[in-house]
Amino acid sequence: xxxxxxxxxxxxxxxxxxxxxxSIADLGIxxxxxxxxxxxxxxxxxxxxxxxxxMDVIRRDVEDAVHAAGFDRVEVRTVLSPAWTTDWLTESxxxxxxxxxxxxxxRRTTSTGPVALSLSVRCxxxxxxxxxxxxxxxxxxxxxxxxxxACREPFDHMKAI
Amino acid sequence: MTxxxxxxxxxxxxxDALVLSHRLxxxxxxAPQLEEDxxxxxxxxxxxxxxxxLLSYAGDVExxxxxxxxxxxxxxxxxxxxxxxxxxxxxxxxxxxxxQLLFSTYQLALYERLQDSADPTxxxxxxxxxxxxxxxxxxxxxxxxxxxxxTDESHRRMQAGLERLWPxxxxxxxxxxxxxxxxxxxxxxxxxTLRAGWDGYVDGVLAEATLTRPEGTRTPPGGGRRGIHTEPxxxxxxxxxxxHRAHPGASW
Ligand SMILES: [Zn+2]
Numbered sequence: 007x008x009x010x011x012x013x014x015x016x017x018x019x020x021x022x023x024x025x026x027x028x029s030i031a032d033l034g035i036x037x038x039x040x041x042x043x044x045x046x047x048x049x050x051x052x053x054x055x056x057x058x059x060x061m062d063v064i065r066r067d068v069e070d071a072v073h074a075a076g077f078d079r080v081e082v083r084t085v086l087s088p089a090w091t092t093d094w095l096t097e098s099x100x101x102x103x104x105x106x107x108x109x110x111x112x113r114r115t116t117s118t119g120p121v122a123l124s125l126s127v128r129c130x131x132x133x134x135x136x137x138x139x140x141x142x143x144x145x146x147x148x149x150x151x152x153x154x155x156a157c158r159e160p161f162d163h164m165k166a167i
Numbered sequence: 168m169t170x171x172x173x174x175x176x177x178x179x180x181x182x183d184a185l186v187l188s189h190r191l192x193x194x195x196x197x198a199p200q201l202e203e204d205x206x207x208x209x210x211x212x213x214x215x216x217x218x219x220x221l222l223s224y225a226g227d228v229e230x231x232x233x234x235x236x237x238x239x240x241x242x243x244x245x246x247x248x249x250x251x252x253x254x255x256x257x258x259x260x261x262x263x264x265x266x267q268l269l270f271s272t273y274q275l276a277l278y279e280r281l282q283d284s285a286d287p288t289x290x291x292x293x294x295x296x297x298x299x300x301x302x303x304x305x306x307x308x309x310x311x312x313x314x315x316x317x318t319d320e321s322h323r324r325m326q327a328g329l330e331r332l333w334p335x336x337x338x339x340x341x342x343x344x345x346x347x348x349x350x351x352x353x354x355x356x357x358x359x360t361l362r363a364g365w366d367g368y369v370d371g372v373l374a375e376a377t378l379t380r381p382e383g384t385r386t387p388p389g390g391g392r393r394g395i396h397t398e399p400x401x402x403x404x405x406x407x408x409x410x411h412r413a414h415p416g417a418s419w
Contacts (some may be wrong), residue, residue, distance in 0.1 A: 056296050057216025086220065087291035095367070142306060143206035145215065147299075151202070167298045 008076050013047045014039040016075035020067045024060045024146050027106040030068070034094025037085055046079040047072050052090050055147040092166045103164060104130050109152065111166035115160075127163050129154035139163075171388035173286065173344050174228040175248065176355050178238070179268035179392055180277075181221030185239060186400075187270060188214035189407050193257055210267075220292045227262040240411035244401055245394040250334040251387070261314055261321070261328035269332060272368050273339050275300045276361040285353035291370045303324040308372050308405060315376025326378055338389035340365070 017029035019077050030036045030051065037050040053061050065082045072080040083104075092111035099153050100110040109130045126135040134156035141151040142165075149162045170178070191211035198204045222235040231304035253268055257263045278300055314325040340362045342350075349355035373380055390396075411417075 042206050053295070055213060055214070055299060056220065056292075057212035057214070057218060059212070085291075086295050087287070089291070089295040141202035142302070143202070143205065143209040145205070166300075 010039065010047075012075050013049075013072050013077050016071045016077075017049050017068050020064065020071050021163075022060060025103070025106070025108070027102045028099050030064060032096045032099030032102065034096065035064075035097070042151045044079075046081050047077045048081045048083060050083045050085050051104060052085050054090050058112050058147055060146075085089075090167075092164060095164075107131065107161060108149065109161060109163040111164045113166070127152055128160055129157060129159065131159045132157040137161075145158070169362040170225075170229050172348055173354065174225045175345060176349055177221045177225040177289070179229065179248040181218045181225060181238075182247050182271075183274070184221065185218035186247070186249045187253040187266075188212070188218060189403060190257055190263070190266075194263065196259075198262065198320055199260055201286065210303050210306065213296070213303070217292060217296045217299075220288070220313070224288050225290075236411070240408045242389060244404055246403070247396065248392050248394060250335070250338050250391040251389065252399050254391070254396060254403060255332060256399050257290075258331070259324055261324040262331050263328075264307055264310040264314065265328035265332050267303065268311050268369065268372060269336055270339070271300055271304040272365050273308050273358075273361060274303050275362050277356055277358070278388065280356040280361070284355070287353060289354065299316060311372055311378070312376045315373070315378040318342070322377065325376070327387050329378060330381045330384065331375075333385055334384045337386050338391060341389060343392065351410055 018029060018036055022028045022030060022031050022033055022035075025033070033054070035051050035054060037052050038048075039050075042048050042049045049072065051061070051063050051064060051068065058067065061084065065084070068082050069080045072096075093113060105108045107130050109127050112127070126137050127137050127139075127154075129137050132154060134154055136155040138155060139150060139154050140160065144151045144162050148164055150165050151160065152163045153160050188211040191207045191214070194207040195204050198207055216346040218239075219235050222238045226233040226235060226238055235375040252266060255262075255266070275297065278297040282297060283291055284293065311325060314321040316322070317325075340358050342357055342359045346355050346357065350357045370380060387397075
């Protein structure tokens with residue numbers, strides 16, 4: 007008899023196709039893995055952005071992964087609320103992004119005070135805080151484009167939302 | 168055919184997002200700089216995601232078996248319920264940036280309120296999208312400031328862009344019995360109540376951009392919410408729908 011934990015582990019290990027160093031668990035978009043009364047495994051995921059084109063691929067990859075773990079019937083549901091925020095990114099996920107060359111998002115919780123704090127984005131290559139945004143929109147909906155003034159390298163930054 | 172009021176309301180909001188998404192897609196490879204191609208494609212993608220949620224939901228509520236694709240690709244012009252502002256042609260880049268400011272300021276105010284809707288799907292869609300649209304409004308604001316308070320030529324064209332689209336603003340804040348019936352149930356937002364906040368924000372941006380709020384423009388009769396559209400809408404739909412209709416049922 008297969009346990010729900012095995013289904014959960016299989017789903018959690020699926021990688022985001024656009025950020026292939028992050029699992030969907032690290033990204034914080036895996037919401038729930040449950041067993042329905044009829045034995046189906048029901049996996050709930052939530053999109054990062056409304057139009058994220060990776061969602062269709064992730065849905066298929068989750069189905070395949072849970073099937074491969076030995077579960078015959080899998081249903082992947084998309085839930086919208088509560089809405090995803092970058093604060094759901096795990097600590098290991100943030101580190102993986104950084105190592106991959108993408109500056110992780112600053113934490114939203116730092117800007118809830120009376121004065122909105124704009125923390126500088128550190129260059130993932132050299133670590134310098136002397137960086138500037140070159141475009142608010144990057145190669146995917148979740149990223150913006152930055153340039154490091156110290157080492158001159160351009161880099162992606164995952165936007166805090 | 169009469170749809171339930173809730174389905175019609177979801178279609179109205181979904182069609183606004185879908186049609187504007189298409190217009191933004193037309194800028195890809197045509198924007199003034201590469202970063203702007205990427206930015207407008209991203210904004211269009213956000214809107215397309217919102218449209219997919221809203222059209223799917225309209226189909227579910229209608230319960231006649233129509234999917235998001237059926238609603239996007241197989242309805243004719245008279246069945247589209249978007250406002251005219253989103254269907255007008257792109258023309259000059261400044262016209263498009265004027266539209267982005269005028270529309271995203273409205274849409275942000277709408278979604279901020281719709282987050283508290285008694286309808287969980289509309290509330291969830293709005294709570295998700297409100298952060299995206301905040302970004303859209305910021306992007307538009309930056310461009311309107313840059314062009315308005317830029318060179319003589321950019322100022323002239325930004326002002327012309329505003330004049331071009333200003334006549335379509337009133338329709339956006341129109342309300343009707345259908346909307347009011349859903350407002351009474353705590354489901355919909357009364358669009359007319361969003362106007363004051365919109366005026367405040369847009370006026371602030373125009374002042375900072377040294378632009379003049381257009382006065383005395385002729386207001387066309389509107390009718391988008393009832394399926395009556397301006398001439399460019401048919402051309403837009405022809406382009407948006409022809410592939411799907413030429414290959415019924417194709418998927419990839
Ligand atoms: Zn650097």
